[in-house]
Amino acid sequence: MALAEGLAENRRVQLVDYSEPARSGLAAAPTIELGTDGAGWRCGRRGRLDVIRLARGPADGALPPLPEADADTTVVVDPGWSTTSALLDSPRSLVDCSLVVVTRVTIPAIRQTEQVLAAVSGEAEVAAVGPARWPRLVEANCGPRLGEARSKGQVVPVPFCRRLQTTGLTGDRLPKPVAAAGRALAALVAPPAPPRHRRRAVRAGATR
Numbered sequence: 001m002a003l004a005e006g007l008a009e010n011r012r013v014q015l016v017d018y019s020e021p022a023r024s025g026l027a028a029a030p031t032i033e034l035g036t037d038g039a040g041w042r043c044g045r046r047g048r049l050d051v052i053r054l055a056r057g058p059a060d061g062a063l064p065p066l067p068e069a070d071a072d073t074t075v076v077v078d079p080g081w082s083t084t085s086a087l088l089d090s091p092r093s094l095v096d097c098s099l100v101v102v103t104r105v106t107i108p109a110i111r112q113t114e115q116v117l118a119a120v121s122g123e124a125e126v127a128a129v130g131p132a133r134w135p136r137l138v139e140a141n142c143g144p145r146l147g148e149a150r151s152k153g154q155v156v157p158v159p160f161c162r163r164l165q166t167t168g169l170t171g172d173r174l175p176k177p178v179a180a181a182g183r184a185l186a187a188l189v190a191p192p193a194p195p196r197h198r199r200r201a202v203r204a205g206a207t208r
Contacts, residue, residue, distance in 0.1 A: 001015065001026070001029060001169055001174065001182070002158070002174055002178050002179060002181055002182025002185070003076060003100060003127070003182050003185045003186055003189065004049055004076040004182075005046075005047070005049055005174065005179065005182055006179070006182035006183040006184075006185060006186030006187075007074055007076065007186045007189070007190060008047070008048045008049045009048075009183070009186075011072070011073075011074050011190075012048075012050075012070070012072060012073045012074065013048070013049055013050065013073065013074045013075075013076060014049075014050040014052055014067065014069055014073055014074070014075045014076065015049055015050065015051050015052065015076045015078070016041075016052045016053075016066060016067065016075060016076070016077045016078070017051075017052065017053040017054065017078045017080070018054065018063060018077065018078065018079045018080045019053075019054070019078065019080035020054060020057045020080070021042075021053065021054055021055065021056060021057065022057075023080070024053050024054070025168060025169055026051055026053055026078075026169060027053070028168065028169065028170045028171065029044075029046055029051055029169040029170065029171065030044025030045055030046045030051045030171065031044075031045065031046050031047070031171040032044060032045040032046075036055040037067070039064050039065070039067065040054060040055050040056060040064045041053070041054065041055055041064065041067050042054070042055040043067075046171065052067055074190065077097075098124075098125070098189045098190070099120060099122070099124040099125070100124065100125045100126070100127055100185060100189065101113055101116050101117065101124050101125070101126050101127070102126075102127045102129065102158075103126060103127070103128055103129065104128070104129050104130055105128050105129065105130030105131055105134055105135070105138055106130070106138065107137060107138055107141045110138060110141060110142055110143070110146055111141060111143070113126065113146055114142075114143030114144075114145055114146050117143075117145035117146060117149070118143075118145055123149070123152075123154065124149070124154070125149075125154050125155075125156065125185060125188045125189060126146065126149050126154060126155040126156070127156055127158050127181070127185055128155050128156065128157050128158060129158045129159075129160065130157070130158075130159075130160065131157070132157035132159075153188075154188060156181055156184045156185050156188065157181065158178065158181040159177045159178065159181065161175045161177070161178055163175065164178070
């Protein structure tokens with residue numbers, strides 16, 4: 001949600017949740033519900049963001065394709081673990097996507113993250129939920145792929161929020177620190193285009 005809202009500040013964005021309805025963390029996130037479509041999706045709105053969730057679990061196990069979107073729409077997919085596993089089994093399906101891996105700042109979590117990063121081709125951004133300064137034991141267990149991502153500035157700390165831990169995602173605004181982390185991720189995933197026709201003033205002999 002934080003990443004999608006960060007991207008939605010300057011573009012049209014769809015947030016698509018592939019989790020089964022009973023497991024979706026976005027059930028209460030839209031501020032406006034728009035009903036279901038014929039492809040099995042439940043649609044809603046949250047500010048400038050389209051929030052789309054599965055309306056029902058697929059009876060045959062086959063997930064519906066992504067909802068149709070305009071060419072200028074950015075689609076953020078929360079695949080859920082079952083879909084993530086399927087994607088990792090066929091990394092070619094991730095070639096045309098920017099990948100963000102969400103982890104916690106614990107030893108088991110970063111070891112799992114290392115396995116995920118090793119299973120995909122190309123680079124990925126990492127959202128690390130927990131303290132910005134990692135405990136020494138966690139750092140000591142950081143693998144080469146995750147260590148490289150940290151050195152390149154591709155790991156964004158996402159702070160814990162006690163309110164969200166209690167209420168989950170609702171129609172309320174995200175806490176400011178969490179929203180700021182989403183904007184930082186958005187800047188990594190889709191860097192803003194440089195401004196056009198901006199002239200840079202230069203004064204001869206000036207130094208700083």
